[in-house]
Amino acid sequence: MLDGKYDFKAIDTWAQDLWERQGTHRFDGDSDKPVYSIDTPPPTVSGSLHIGHVFSYTQAECIARYQRMRGMNVFYPFGFDDNGLPTERLTEKDHGVLGREMPRDEFVKLCRETSAKYKQEFEALWRSIGISADWTLLYSTIDERAIRISQRGFLDALAKDEVYLHTSPTLWDTETQTAVAQAELESKDKRTKMNDLRFDLVDGGDITIATTRPELLPACVAIFIHPDHPQAGELLGKRAKVPLQDHDVEILADDKVDPEKGTGIVMCCTFGDKTDVEWYQKHKLDLRQAIGREGKMADIAGPEAGLYANQARRAILERLHESGHLLKQEDIENVVNVFEKTGREIEFLPTRQWFIKVLDKKEKLVELGEKIRWYPDHMGKRYRNWVEGLDWDWCISRQRFFGVPFPVWFCEGCDHVFTAPEEWLPVLEHSNHEVKETCSECGGTEWRPETDVMDTWATSSETPEINHRWGEADAEEHRRCPLPMSMRPQAHDIIRTWAFYTIVKSWIHFQDVPWREAMVSGHVQAPGKVKISKSKGNAPADPRDMITEHGADATRYWALSATLGNDYLYNEEDFKQGRRLCVKLWNAARLARGHLADFDRSAVTADPRPIDTAIRARLADTVRIAGTDLDRFEFGHAKQAIERFFWNDLCDNYLEMIKNRLYDDSPDGADAREAARAGLYDVLNGVVRLLAPFVPHVTEVVFQDLFAAADDADAIGLAAWPAAEPPPGSEEAQHDWDAAIAVLTTVRRWRSEEKLSPGKPLSRVAVRIAPDIADRLPRVQDDVRAAGRMELLDVAPDSALEKGDVQLDAAELPSA
RNA sequence: GGGCGCAUAGCUCAGUUGGCUAGAGCGCAUGCUUCACACGCAUGAGGUCACAGGUUCAAGUCCUGUUGCGCCCACCA
Numbered sequence: 035m036l037d038g039k040y041d042f043k044a045i046d047t048w049a050q051d052l053w054e055r056q057g058t059h060r061f062d063g064d065s066d067k068p069v070y071s072i073d074t075p076p077p078t079v080s081g082s083l084h085i086g087h088v089f090s091y092t093q094a095e096c097i098a099r100y101q102r103m104r105g106m107n108v109f110y111p112f113g114f115d116d117n118g119l120p121t122e123r124l125t126e127k128d129h130g131v132l133g134r135e136m137p138r139d140e141f142v143k144l145c146r147e148t149s150a151k152y153k154q155e156f157e158a159l160w161r162s163i164g165i166s167a168d169w170t171l172l173y174s175t176i177d178e179r180a181i182r183i184s185q186r187g188f189l190d191a192l193a194k195d196e197v198y199l200h201t202s203p204t205l206w207d208t209e210t211q212t213a214v215a216q217a218e219l220e221s222k223d224k225r226t227k228m229n230d231l232r233f234d235l236v237d238g239g240d241i242t243i244a245t246t247r248p249e250l251l252p253a254c255v256a257i258f259i260h261p262d263h264p265q266a267g268e269l270l271g272k273r274a275k276v277p278l279q280d281h282d283v284e285i286l287a288d289d290k291v292d293p294e295k296g297t298g299i300v301m302c303c304t305f306g307d308k309t310d311v312e313w314y315q316k317h318k319l320d321l322r323q324a325i326g327r328e329g330k331m332a333d334i335a336g337p338e339a340g341l342y343a344n345q346a347r348r349a350i351l352e353r354l355h356e357s358g359h360l361l362k363q364e365d366i367e368n369v370v371n372v373f374e375k376t377g378r379e380i381e382f383l384p385t386r387q388w389f390i391k392v393l394d395k396k397e398k399l400v401e402l403g404e405k406i407r408w409y410p411d412h413m414g415k416r417y418r419n420w421v422e423g424l425d426w427d428w429c430i431s432r433q434r435f436f437g438v439p440f441p442v443w444f445c446e447g448c449d450h451v452f453t454a455p456e457e458w459l460p461v462l463e464h465s466n467h468e469v470k471e472t473c474s475e476c477g478g479t480e481w482r483p484e485t486d487v488m489d490t491w492a493t494s495s496e497t498p499e500i501n502h503r504w505g506e507a508d509a510e511e512h513r514r515c516p517l518p519m520s521m522r523p524q525a526h527d528i529i530r531t532w533a534f535y536t537i538v539k540s541w542i543h544f545q546d547v548p549w550r551e552a553m554v555s556g557h558v559q560a561p562g563k564v565k566i567s568k569s570k571g572n573a574p575a576d577p578r579d580m581i582t583e584h585g586a587d588a589t590r591y592w593a594l595s596a597t598l599g600n601d602y603l604y605n606e607e608d609f610k611q612g613r614r615l616c617v618k619l620w621n622a623a624r625l626a627r628g629h630l631a632d633f634d635r636s637a638v639t640a641d642p643r644p645i646d647t648a649i650r651a652r653l654a655d656t657v658r659i660a661g662t663d664l665d666r667f668e669f670g671h672a673k674q675a676i677e678r679f680f681w682n683d684l685c686d687n688y689l690e691m692i693k694n695r696l697y698d699d700s701p702d703g704a705d706a707r708e709a710a711r712a713g714l715y716d717v718l719n720g721v722v723r724l725l726a727p728f729v730p731h732v733t734e735v736v737f738q739d740l741f742a743a744a745d746d747a748d749a750i751g752l753a754a755w756p757a758a759e760p761p762p763g764s765e766e767a768q769h770d771w772d773a774a775i776a777v778l779t780t781v782r783r784w785r786s787e788e789k790l791s792p793g794k795p796l797s798r799v800a801v802r803i804a805p806d807i808a809d810r811l812p813r814v815q816d817d818v819r820a821a822g823r824m825e826l827l828d829v830a831p832d833s834a835l836e837k838g839d840v841q842l843d844a845a846e847l848p849s850a
Numbered sequence: 851g852g853g854c855g856c857a858u859a860g861c862u863c864a865g866u867u868g869g870c871u872a873g874a875g876c877g878c879a880u881g882c883u884u885c886a887c888a889c890g891c892a893u894g895a896g897g898u899c900a901c902a903g904g905u906u907c908a909a910g911u912c913c914u915g916u917u918g919c920g921c922c923c924a925c926c927a
Contacts, residue, residue, distance in 0.1 A: 787881090
């Protein structure tokens with residue numbers, strides 16, 4: 035392989051084929067090595083692979099490779115999150131259908147087909163970038179095992195009284211016509227009008243109320259005023275006529291009213307916002323539902339009935355204007371909550387939903403967050419901040435089709451809940467099972483299946499359980515991924531969803547954390563430091579193009595140039611730099627092969643020179659630094675240190691200093707040559723391992739060509755991470771090295787000033803050097819002469835010079 | 851309004867627990883086909899570390915405040 039020019043296409047294919055053939059990255063279930071398990075994010079099969087995926091997955095993957103080389107038995111599964119609304123939306127878009135307008139089983143089938151197609155593309159991408167997952171552990175959140183474990187999780191929570199069914203005003207999306215969770219909300223700036231409306235009092239007089247949502251007037255059930263409001267005394271208890279409606283409402287006091295906002299008097303509708311929901315519950319108000327599930331006005335809206343809310347708003351404003359109730363209008367910027375998937379404004383609809391209790395365990399959840407080590411540290415604070423701000427229990431039911439069914443039936447007589455026995459799981463279709471029970475509450479025998487499906491997060495929050503094969507019949511043979519898992523990699527945007535929900539579930543099931551460490555990535559930013567968003571379509575590159583154009587290793591190099599947790603500006607330069615590193619390694623390896631072809635490392639008897647020891651010491655330093663960095667997921671820093679060692683120390687200095695010895699095949703030079711070859715062998719062997727987690731393809735080729743034959747490992751990914759122990763005599767040798775470099779640099783500078791080719795030999799160079807390095811020179815003089823192409827090097831100590839200083843006195847070109 | 855982060859060379863970024871003249875890559879300048887590599891090599895220019903205080907023998911690093919930018923949450927009368 036190590037022939038000709040560096041060709042990433044050939045290298046990538048060759049290495050990936052090798053790993054595939056070998057099963058290099060399979061988890062070893064029989065090994066007694068300690069397990070390092072990674073709770074890989076199952077990406078949503080949403081149809082588009084984006085640059086952010088490559089970014090964060092590569093970062094975690096680098097750690098998997100590192101841990102494997104450190105001797106850990108790495109459990110590195112891969113998964114796909116293909117159930118739920120995202121897949122439904124993708125299917126609807128791709129096939130131009132609407133799930134609720136076609137037979138459910140047909141739609142579900144179409145969803146399965148659609149996700150299968152995209153899954154293949156996903157897997158191909160991950161393989162093409164060298165993800166070292168064990169693909170035999172692949173799971174998908176809609177496969178039977180995942181459904182079974184998800185349903186088991188639900189039943190476990192239900193049995194522990196952590197789940198409840200409740201009818202109450204719930205966050206509702208009118209486009210997909212389902213309940214949604216707090217974590218799925220986004221805020222959106224909206225230009226709208228603030229309308230001052232006149233409400234006439236029943237007993238005469240009037241008040242002014244400001245609103246952005248006049249279409250909710252039919253749902254107005256009360257008017258609130260702050261108890262300290264100057265008008266409170268005269269208004270409290272009075273009734274006001276709701277404009278254009280035939281009902282009136284009472285004026286009530288509540289200190290949640292802000293006297294500074296609007297007119298200081300506010301109407302309460304069921305339901306315009308979260309406060310309305312609170313007031314409705316607190317003051318036991320009537321329920322007047324003005325908006326239906328599909329976002330259209332209900333019959334009580336009179337002339338506006340059947341219109342969508344925004345149409346109704348325009349219509350009723352016109353009527354309010356005509357009737358003289360509209361006193362003033364003002365353009366304002368408003369913030370509204372929208373559903374992240376559709377961008378539609380959230381409504382509050384009283385519906386019956388399943389909830390998982392989270393509000394009652396906020397403190398415990400904070401505590402669990404503190405038990406997990408977050409990298410970087412401040413991501414733990416973001417988790418905490420989210421938990422502390424929770425307002426709703428976790429609504430897990432969705433009025434949708436393609437998802438994990440609730441394994442429950444309701445009694446037709448009294449709505450009592452029947453839960454599927456364990457042996458029924460997974461309940462894929464309720465019709466596959468017949469409930470023969472008699473209802474313990476009412477004696478009824480007719481049972482109605484729950485038609486809702488679970489929120490997709492209700493399943494993906496069980497990924498540690500899926501990996502562990504919790505409660506599965508074959509768990510014993512697979513019980514190799516212990517809980518808690520070692521590490522959770524993910525990006526910061528899903529701390530409030532995936533990380534949070536997973537912690538909730540783990541607590542409910544096991545009263546423990548799901549993983550010991552969390553590695554949280556930042557985002558890729560588009561040029562101009564702007565957020566990449568699907569709607570803007572401003573992704574700077576397509577992942578497949580990146581790999582095709584730059585190769586897998588250069589693409590990885592780009593992703594690994596970031597600092598964990600920081601957002602990272604997309605930068606083409608990184609790819610070029612990655613490519614350069616690969617080319618450099620390729621060429622250094624070719625040089626090495628020329629000198630190591632017939633080399634037997636184990637037969638070396640020659641003593642190393644000080645620079646041979648020094649370069650080994652510098653390698654050991656680099657191993658230590660890189661190890662410390664990778665242990666805390668600072669891949670970028672590790673990469674920098676390794677690269678610097680490879681490029682500056684090894685290529686620019688060491689190789690130049692040993693070339694003379696390498697090319698000297700005279701009998702006199704045999705020992706010197708052998709020591710140089712041993713040095714070259716050791717250090718290249720070491721650095722290629724250090725680089726392997728970053729650029730696994732090119733390093734695999736080098737490893738196979740030069741080092742595999744003498745190594746136990748079949749692939750570099752299984753080879754041992756180098757030792758950090760410095761060789762004997764390191765300290766002295768390093769000082770000798772520094773002295774050599776000081777002289778070399780002086781000569782190089784002179785050459786550059788004289789505009790002389792570095793290749794042009796010099797017959798004699800005379801330098802004065804500081805006393806502290808003077809006595810070191812004899813030990814490295816030959817090496818310096820070799821690298822500087824000097825036949826003679828005269829060195830004179832000069833106590834007038836500063837520590838480490840070197841002055842060039844004379845340099846002579848050979849006489850022609 | 852609450853939480854968090856960022857501010858270092860023209861650009862993109864490193865700078866662990868405070869410790870010598872603040873680093874890298876790109877870009878720029880000068881030179882070099884040198885027997886692995888011009889996808890290279892050598893040399894060089896370039897920074898009041900956002901601002902103002904404070905702690906310390908010593909601050910880019912710690913503390914307080916200010917300004918600007920970004921993210922999350924709340925606000926949705």
